[in-house]
Each structure stands twice: as C-alpha cells, then as structure tokens.
Amino acid sequence: MAIAFTFPGQGSQSIGMGKDLADAFPQAAQVFAEVDDALGEKLSDIMWNGPEETLTLTANAQPALMAVSIAALRVLQAEGLDLKSKVAYVAGHSLGEYSALCAAGTFSLADTARLLRIRGNAMQAAVPVGMGAMAAIIGLEQPGVEAICLEASALGACQIANDNGGGQLVISGEKSAVEKAAALATDKGAKRAILLPVSAPFHSTLMAPAADAMRAALENVEKRDPVVPLIANVRAAPVSDAGEIAALLVEQVTGQVRWRETVEWFAANGVTTLYEIGSGKVLTGLARRIDKSVNGIAVNSPADIEAALQTLIG
Template sequence: MSIAFTFPGQGSQSVGMGKDLAEAFPEARAVFDEVDEALDQKLSEIMWNGPEDQLTLTANAQPALMAVSMAVMRVLEANGVRLAEKVAYVAGHSLGEYSALCAAGAFSLSDTARLLRTRGNAMQSAVAVGEGAMAAIIGLEHADVEAVCAEVLPVGICQIANDNGGGQLVISGSKAAVEKAAALASEKGAKRAIMLPVSAPFHSDLMAPAASAMQHALDLVTKNDPVVPLIANVRAAPVRDAGEIAQLLVTQVTGQVRWRETVEWFGANDVTTLYEIGSGKVLTGLARRIDKNVTGIAVNTPADIEAAVKTLLG
C-alpha cells in the first residue's frame, strides 16, 4: 500500500486561502513572498483580502493555487516529510500538474509561478470573450458524451475537457456547439447539463494558441526529472522524464484531463491514500466517488498539516 500527493486545480480558490499558513509558519510565508517577487505583484494581498473577481481571474488563480500547495509542501518538508521517502507518485488536476511538478523538484518555485502566469494569460487570450464555452454533463457515460460531441461538430469544436469521475464530464469548445451538445445530452438522458461560468473554453482545440505559448515558455525554463513519477493528466500513467513531461504539459492545454482514469490507476496500483495538498477538498471528494478503496485526505490548514505529519512520520 502506498501514498500519492495530489494537487487541486482552478475552482478551488477562495479569498483568504493560505493566510493562516503564512501566519503560522515562516516556511509558508517565504513561499508567498517568493511568488510575489517572481510575478512582481502582491498576489498574496489578493489571495488573502480579495476582491474575489481579481482572485478568480485565470492569470491570478493559477499561480495563487500553486502557491498555497507549495506553502503546505514546504511546511511538511520542514517537519521532516520527504516526498521521495514517503510518497510514491504525484498528480495534479490541470494547473495542479504544475504544483505537483514543483513539489517533486521538476521546476523551481519562481519558474512555476511565472509558467502559470504565462499559462493563465495565454489561455485567457486564446479565444475572444463570448466565443467559447464549457458545460458539465452529469449522468452520461464517457462514450455517450463523446458521441454527443461528435454529433455537434458541424456546428463547431466540442470535446471532453475533464473526465472528473462519478458521472461528471466537462465539455469545452465553441459556444454554439457546447450549447447544442448540452441540450442534446439532456435529450439522451443526462441528469443535468449545466453551462459553466468560465471565461474561456479550457482543454479544447480552441486553446491551440495557448499551447504554442506554453511550448515556448517551457523551452526556456530549467527542467529536472521529478523525484517521484507524475501521473500525467493526458496519459493517466506515470512519467518521469523531464523532456517528456514538458511535452505532455503542452498537450494538456488542448487535451483532456483524465482524472477518473488517474484515480482508477492509483487504485489498480496499490495506492490507497491520496493526500490533497492545497486549497479546498475537491479532489478528495472526487476520489471517494471514483474508487471506494482509495481514501482522500485534504491538507490545507495548520491542523491538517499537524495530523498529516503525525500519520506520515508515525
């Protein structure tokens, strides 16, 4: 039986996140200071005090969520938890993949912050506001949603962006195509088809300009092989080569986040506990729905960290 650390994606942000960590632990405070310096912005001020609409901006939310995850990691490390000794794998949901790689030593903290700022800006500017959309489809199988996407292709791009498990899939693409697919999914028996309040059609082919921007950005940073394998979003299988990981990060911009398959892979490979490192408890909830034999544990408060240290070092 082994352990994996997972790292949350966009949507897990909330005003105030990480403030208790900064006040309790100098190691956490140092993370937020370094991210602020790397971005030449007081991102921590927005994280702790808002306004919420500024924190929700993709270019802010992505490095902010990574910063909280890394603050937790640095405190765990200061208390004797060594990733390479205690953890078999890392994985992250979309932007969380960058947090996972930073935690595993593939990127420096400053480079990760700058990569995510580039990623957020590139994803936001890839498609004009109002031209793209995303929708959550609840209660249809993966193959059925794929069929719906194929059926609306004459209208425009529409594809599965996230397979979150528990019967929840997210589709992404041109607004007209996604709206038609959502209506069609309801006709075909989906329990719910909900248009999502997002600013861009993430993880769709419309993000191709952002993929090019990330290719360039990743070419310029120092990359190391992670100290433990990454279960990559677009492959749902372990990868450890830094060059290959960088290419998969480019593919991930337009590709599907295969989270259900990731958790299923953990379950099939004797990984019984997933510690969710960072803001919120989204991945912990998804783990429970995907595989009853996999336990999710959220770690984001000082008390959570204390409990995790006791368990991991006990």
C-alpha cells in the same frame, strides 16, 4: 499501501486561502513572498483580501492555487517529510500538474509561478470572450458524452475537457456547439447539463495558441526529472522524464484531463491514500466517487498538516 500527493486545479480558489498557513508557519510565508517576487506584484494581497473577481482571473488563480499547495508542502517538509521516501507518485488536476511538478523538483517555485502566469494569460487570450464555453454533464458516462460531442461538433469544436469521474464530465469548445451538446445530453438522459461560468474554453482545440505559448515558455525554463513519477493528465500513466513531461504539459492545454483514469490507475497500482495538498477538497471528493478503495485526505490548514504529519511521519 502506497501514498500519492495530488494538487487541486482552478475552481478551488477562495479569498483568504493560505493566510492561516502564512500566519502559523514561516516556511509558508516564505513561499508566498517568493511567488510575489517572481511575479513582481503582491499576489498574496489579492489572495487574502480580494476582490474575488480579481483572484478568479485565470492569470491570478493559477499561480495563487499553486502557491497554497507549495506552502502546505514546504511546511510538511520542514517538519520532516521526505517526499521521495514517503510518497510514491504525484498528480495534479490541470494547473495542479504544475504544482505537482514543483513539489517533485521539476521546476523551481519562481519558474512555476511565472509559467502559470504565462499559461493563464495565454489561455485567456486564445479565444475572444463569448466565443467559447464549457458545460458540466452530470449522469452520463464517457462514451455517451463523446457521442454527444461528435454530433454537436457539426456546429464547431466540441470535446471532453475533463473526465472527473462519478458520471461528471466537462465539455469545452465553441459556444454554439457546447450549447447544442448540453441540450443533447439532457435529451439522452443526463441528470443535468450546466453551462459553467468560465472565461474561456479550456482543454479544447481552441486553446492551440496557448499551447504554442507554453511550448515556447517550457523550452526556456530549467527542468529536472521529478524525484517521484508524475501521473500525467493526458496519459493517466506515470512519467519521469523532464523532457517528456514538458511535451505532455503542452499537449494538456488542448487535451483532456483524465482524472477518473488517474484515480483508477492509483487504485490498480497499490495506492491507498491520496493526500490533496492545497486549497479546497474537490479532488478528495472525486476520489471517493471514483473508487472507494482509495482514501482521500485534504491538507490545507495547520490542523490538517498536524494530522497528516502524525500519519506520514509518526
């Protein structure tokens, strides 16, 4: 009957996110103020007032999503939640891994915001606009998509970026190769193959310059072992050593987010409830599709927090 906290990734952002938390709870308002100070700009103003295209920029969306997650967490903690005694594991989807590590004490809030700003800028700068692409493949399982990527890689880099479970995989790489893979997927029985409106080919080998940038950034930041183990994206297994975690975060930039395997690991190791802390409900929906024995609960509003506290603390 163990509990894990999960933290959402890019795509869960929306204008106004976190504003109800900031209005209702001083602890949440303090998080947004700390993130603004760390970045030297009013990111909270972009989050709450837009414009949407500015919030969607990778360098803004990543720290913004983290801020909402930590704001919700800080409120839970202010109301009596002790992460170490109540939560067995943390995990996050892509950038959400940084939110999870901030929650578990590996990075300070200010350092997490700055790391994600560096990460967002580096990922955007790694590949010239228009050279890379990503596509969602719906209705094929991992072995079939791996075969398609291998065939399409004759045209350039092409690999699985995210295995989200439930027959939903995201591929990433050079534009011509990804387009070829999407066409092959349809031929081989995929229900849909959709090119995604993203600004760069995330989690592909083309992100190598961004991985180098993150290696340097992570070497120069204070790190502590997390108070509860992290289920790492690229390993789908628990890690508790801060140095090892930093190496895996570098690997994650060009590696696969193994979310299906992460949820399966939870199910196989006694985790019955995943609380998704932060904006949206994407991970909650994925959990249901991957393993129905795992109950997903989204926590991102004052009402959600109140309901979660009744279960977590009583």
